[in-house]
Amino acid sequence: MTAPVRALCAGVLCALAPFAAATASAAPNLPANRVLEKVSPDDKSGGDAMLLSQTRYGGIGGAFSSAMPGRVVYDSYASFAGSDTGWLSQYLARRTADGWVSLPITAPLDADFSSAADFLANYGAFLCDTCEDVVGWTQIAADPTDTTGSFDAYVTDGHGWTRVSRGSLPGAGAGSPDFQAPQVSADGRSIGWETSDVIEPEAAGSLPGAINAYVRRDGRTRLVNRATDGTLLGEAGASIGGLASSVGGATRSGGGGPNAISQDGRRVFFVTGERAGGRPMHLYVREDDRVTRQLDAEQCVQATCDDAGVLPVFAGASRSGELAYFGSATRLVDGDGSSDPTAPGLYQYNLTTGRLRFIAPDVVKNQNRLVNALSDDGQTLLLTSTQVLANAPNARGDVPVAGADNLYLAKPEASGGTQYTFIGVRAFVSGSTFSANGRFATLVSPSPLTQQDTAGTTQTYRLDVASGAVICVSCGDGQPLASMPELGAADLPTRPSNDGAIAFTTATPLDPRDDNGRDDVYLWQDGRTYLLTSGHGDADQIVVDVSADGTDVYFATSDRLVPGDHDGNRDLYDARVGGGFPTPDPAPEGCVGDACQPPPGPAPVPFAPASGTARPGEQPALPTRVGAVSVRKQSARREKVTLRVSAPTAGVLTVSGRYVTTRRVAVSRAKSMTLTVTLTSSARRALKRSKKLRVTGAVQFRPNTGRTTTARFAVTTKA
Structure with a gap:
């Protein structure tokens, strides 16, 4: 392991370090409808698939999936698949009809980072839910036109980066208290950020150093914090979703709930600061870049309200943006029953009706969030209050305690209650x-929520929103329990799928084959618990994510779980409903070169319990080794890159990389051939601007039988 990698893995951010040597492992206990697929490539240049400071569902760094099945992001300290960062890379894995393809999405990193925190302070990326792109931010110039050396927001499709922000993002990266990463709408078309640079003329009225909020949609950048008449709102600054740690000199905690930009990008929620002596903060929504509404204005009939010192905390919105939630320590409507001046009341604003309503008193923040969880439609919440809001006991027979942190499921009713x-x-x-459908919720609790005695350990529970029933999915059937891992977000259980499946890690042996005393990955589905990893490995395994519809269950393991996994490194896997890839048909007689396009490689073997799978301690049969692919000659002319490639046997060649489109070609025998790939649209724009462009990538060869090999190329093209 190199010195930079040792530094990377020195702290708790490296969730998978130290890496144990992979061993051939027994087949996992999959449900009958799932098949195991290896997501990360076998050729990872000696690196591992990793999770760094993982934040699911829109976060910085780490591995997570989008709402669309078959898309996930992961990290590695090695460069492969055309990446040339030289230090640490992040990859977008996409599932195709022929297998999983990994694309590099990290900008070239030439800086000398001394730690994982140093790296993460300079780069981050996350998937939008319903688009094909990845949104990220970096201080490293990923676009030839970026010469500022400041933090900028970018978008990539895995084939080159395009800068979308103008002006430097505030703070000195993710470790800075003033830093705010870009936000993105679910459709990926709207990207929001804050900067103290004056981009739009209206922002010129800000106080010196104040940050303002901007959104770029469909190629157009607009100032967010302005009134309907176009005048500036928030002379002392503004923040989308109230995420910035200080606005207008008023330091606050909390805020940053989900959907600060609505799914379709039409609505943007922001908090402002005013001049000294004025009202310090207010919550607004900007709609269709035309109308701005204040959400925290009092609507009392009786003379009991005052919005002069609201200090609102944005708690989240529905995906459509129709329903918005925020906290206020000031009474804004009749019937606000809050009694603790340090704990805000929770309010809901309906943008369709314009109605402000009171939801709950004395709400307590957890993990710096005012609302523990909010459903996509905004109709259901999990919140904590110190007041007694319900008299009925829970599944254990316990009742709320006045003054204690009581967790409630809250459903605002049409009647107003x-x-x-x-x-x-x-x-x-x-x-x-x-x-995603709001039917189920995942809970992680140190207090027992069912009749099962958890002996003071932290366990994972599933809540059925419709019935209110709670099930401990990690408790097993009477065996001694181990606490859930609490090292960081990478160790948390996943959100439930729409059918209620939850994946999690635990050292509790919930399967007789789990005998290593380490954290293994389990799946709770349809009332049964399934061991996904071997239960015999020397390292802790990590759960990653479950897709919204439950199709994909992602996890990272050093166990060898499929015959094609023989590189001795940690890989990302997917236990996929209806998974597996078709076995290629024999090439038709007379088929030569580019005319042959069979799917690559043998299909993964379904690993439901069955005869013929490997037993504990046995090593699956490995493919026969063949020669390596090579790039004999390379050249570039304007928008085309030409490679002379030698394939050692029959298989599939894949050309991919930064700035080039991906191309796959099947070969029926050992041969040399010329392959030409074109620049991506973003690369063509960059070439037009800078007149010269460095293009890097890789040629991957997957033989019909044998081990995948990779050869790299690097060439400079001129306009």
């Missing part, structure tokens, strides 16, 4: 999330 279901006292740690 709110239905509360008591879940437990001091029940919330972190990781509470709703399924």
Whole structure:
């Protein structure tokens, strides 16, 4: 392991270090409808698939998936698949009909980083839910036109980066308290950020150094914090979703709930700061870049309200942006029953009706969030309050305790009231999330929420929103329990799928084959618990994510779980419903060169319990080794790159890389051939601007039988 890698893995950010040597492992216990697929490539230049400071569902760094099945992001300290960062790379894996393809999405990193925190302070990326692109930010120039040396927001499709922000992002990266990473709408068309640079003329009225909020949509950048008449709102600054640590000199905590930019990008929620002596902060929504509304204006009939010192905390919105939630320590409507001046009341604003309503009193922040979890439609919340809001006991027979942190399921009703279901006292740690359809929720609690005695350990529970039923999915059937890992977000259980499946890690042996005393990955599905990893490995395994529809269950392991995994490194896997790839048909007689296009490689073997799979300690049969692919000659002319490639046997060649389109060609025998690939649209624009462009990439060869090999290329093209 090199010195930079040792530095990377020195702290808790390296969730998978130290890496144990991979061993051939027994087949996992998959449900009958799932097949195991290896997501990361076998040729990873000696590196491991990693999770660094993982934040799911829109975060910085780490491995996570989008709402669309078959798309996931992961890290590695090695460069492969055309990446040339030289230090640490992040990859977008996409599932195709022929297999998984990894594309590099990290800008070239020439800086000398001394630690993982140093690297993560300079780069981050995340998937939008319903688009093909990855949105990220970096201080490293990923676009030839970026000469500022400041932080900028970028978008990439895996074939080159395009800068979308103008002006430097505030702070000195992710480690800075003033830093705010870009935000993106679910459709990927709207990207928001803050900067103290004056981009639009209206921002010129800001106080010196104040940050303002901008959104770029469909190629157009606009100032967010302005009134309907176009005048500036927030002379002392503004923040999308109230995420910035200080606005207008008023330091706050909390905020940053989901959907600060609505799914379709039409609505942007922001918090402002005013001049000294004025009202310090207000919450607004900008709609269609035409109309701005204040959400925290009082709507009292009786003379009991005052919005002069609201200090609102944005708690989140529905994906459509129709329903917005925020906290206020000031009474804004009649019937606000808050009694603790340090704990805000929770409010809902309906943008369709313009109605402000009170939801819950004395709400307590958990993990710096005012609302523990919010469903996509905004109709269901998990929140913690110190007041007794429900009288009915929970599944254990416990009742709320006045003054304690009581966890509730809250459902605002059309009549104007709110239905509360008591879940437990001091029940919330972190990781509470709703399924995409709002039917189920994941809970992580140190307090027992069912009749099962957890002996003071932290466990994972599933809440059925419709019935209120709670199930401990990690408790097993009477065996001694180990606490859930609490090292960081990478160790949290996943959100439930729409059908209620949850993946999690635990050292509790919930399967007789799990005998290593380490954290292994399990899947709870349809009332049964399935061991996904071997249970015999020397290292802790990591759960990654479950796609919204439950098709994909991602996890990272050093166990060898499929015959094609023989590189001795940690890989990313997918236990996929209806998974597996078709076995290629024999090439037709007379088929030569580019005319042959069979799918590559043998199909993964379904690993449901069955005869013929490897037993514990046995090593799956490895493919026969063949010669390596090579690039004999390379050249570039304007928008085309030409490679002379030698394939050692029959198989499939894949050309990919930064700035070039991906091309696959099947070969029926050992041969040399000329392949030409074109520049991506973003690369063509960059070439037009800078007149010269360095193009790098890789040629991967997957033989019909044998081990995948890779050869790299680097060439400079001129306009």
